[in-house]
Amino acid sequence: MTPNESPASLVLAAARNNAEWCAVMSAAHGVTGGGFGPQSWAAPTRTPPYYPDAVTLTPGADPAALVARIDTATPGASVKDSFADLELTGAGFRVLFEAAWIHRPAGAPATASGLGWEVVRDPDALRTWALAWDDGAGDAALFPPALLADPDTFVLAGRHPGDRGVVAGAVAGRAAGVIGVSNVFRRDDATPDTAWPFVLEAVHHLFPGLPVVGYEHGEDLTAALAHGFATVGPLRIWLHG
Structure with a gap:
């Protein structure tokens, strides 16, 4: 069942979907405890780089209760404020950036990608994909083989026909009646929006x-909007310290 496609219901679905992906990534790195509550998902110890320690699931979450679920004594605590309605400055947080939830109805892309694609199935292929995603930044270990065990997580690799090199990629997660897409990249073209046709082809199939x-935010948001997405609500990322 897909969510009612009102903006409010889509934000609820997107937030839950994203929290499920954060939980999968955290578990793959050995983060245990915490979990899903009525208002939020949270991890009691530090999550992997670029991933929040908590994600709100409903508007009007209790800030004090949320902060109590995470470790603010260790540097780097962060919160994904899915409805951009929290006030966390009193708890020592600052807004790191603001972004927008995006939604695209089911359907094929309007533009063909010219790439072949596959779902990554084994650790060696995942390592190859992660190195392409990382592009030399030193964070390829962010995607451990344990991710491959999750039945609702799909690491997508794009290649030119006849070439085994990964030139594009994304992670698709199935939860809450929607497909959440993250970690979108393309390495053989400097234009930000050229990855989306490949991603949408794979997801549609x-x-x-x-x-x-x-x-998304910034130029990545502009690229998504050019490929049939629409914004459905704001979010904020808060960083402690």
């Missing part, structure tokens, strides 16, 4: 009836 959600 794998999940032809499900809408696609995610969040």
